[in-house]
Ligand code: C2E
Ligand code: MG
């Protein structure tokens with residue numbers, strides 16, 4: 001009887017595994033096709049000066065509509081990374097975002113662009129060349145582009161990564177550490193490579209005014225960034241109380257649903273005229 005039950009358990013397990021493996025395979029092949037068929041779009045989330053609410057930059061965020069179903073980045077970026085599709089997808093995102101931001105800048109609007117990097121993208125032997133190419137082709141000044149990396153990409157030993165990022169930085173491109181404070185080497189990562197910006201993870205910002213420790217940690221990161229001469233961006237601002245506290249802490253920049261959700265390119269243009277003052 002026990003054997004019988006055990007056998008069934010194995011069978012049930014196998015069925016589950018089968019389903020998830022199939023799902024992943026399907027997603028992987030759909031992704032391949034999606035890249036070829038350009039099913040991706042980019043949304044832009046404004047990054048603002050917290051004092052004035054002026055938009056200083058936009059962060060490019062990839063969007064995938066698989067038929068009529070929206071697939072969030074967290075659901076497909078891992079698979080795209082595993083299969084390598086991320087390399088061509090990232091290349092498209094970078095070039096497309098540079099092109100769109102240049103069009104907005106041409107009307108005299110001085111905004112920057114932030115783009116998230118993936119590990120596999122940096123490992124591409126032609127990575128530096130491709131970034132330089134996207135800048136040249138679009139005419140975006142290197143100083144207007146910030147590349148966001150997470151701490152894990154900067155851990156000791158990733159010498160090749162450091163070399164490439166340093167090379168880009170010497171071209172004038174800026175570097176940001178995204179999700180700052182959530183990795184296991186936040187402080188060490190600041191020593192690994194010269195960065196220009198840290199983005200405080202929403203897990204800290206969410207606790208502002210509600211959790212003493214998280215509030216204290218946020219204040220400490222803001223001060224640390226300031227003392228190191230870095231631009232500090234608070235991510236995930238959703239409540240007016242968080243905005244008030246961040247202003248009081250002297251956090252220079254922020255991003256979050258309270259200020260603006262990510263939006264389609266055609267809507268970004270109108271931001272310039274209406275601004276964001278009304279929301280915050
Ligand atoms: P991230 O770079 O830290 O981007 C911020 C994420 O927080 C975005 O999620 C954004 O929509 C979301 N967000 C912004 N404000 C708020 C808020 O007030 N509340 C909440 N709850 N969320 C907020 P999204 O677009 O789903 O992207 C998730 C992650 O996927 C990104 O985190 C980034 O790591 C990755 N990602 C997105 N687009 C790209 C891309 O084009 N390339 C690469 N390599 N990674 C990307
Ligand atoms: Mg980011």
Ligand code: MG
Pocket residue numbers: 178179199201202235
């Ligand atoms: Mg983040």
Ligand code: MG
Pocket residue numbers: 178179
């Ligand atoms: Mg993230």
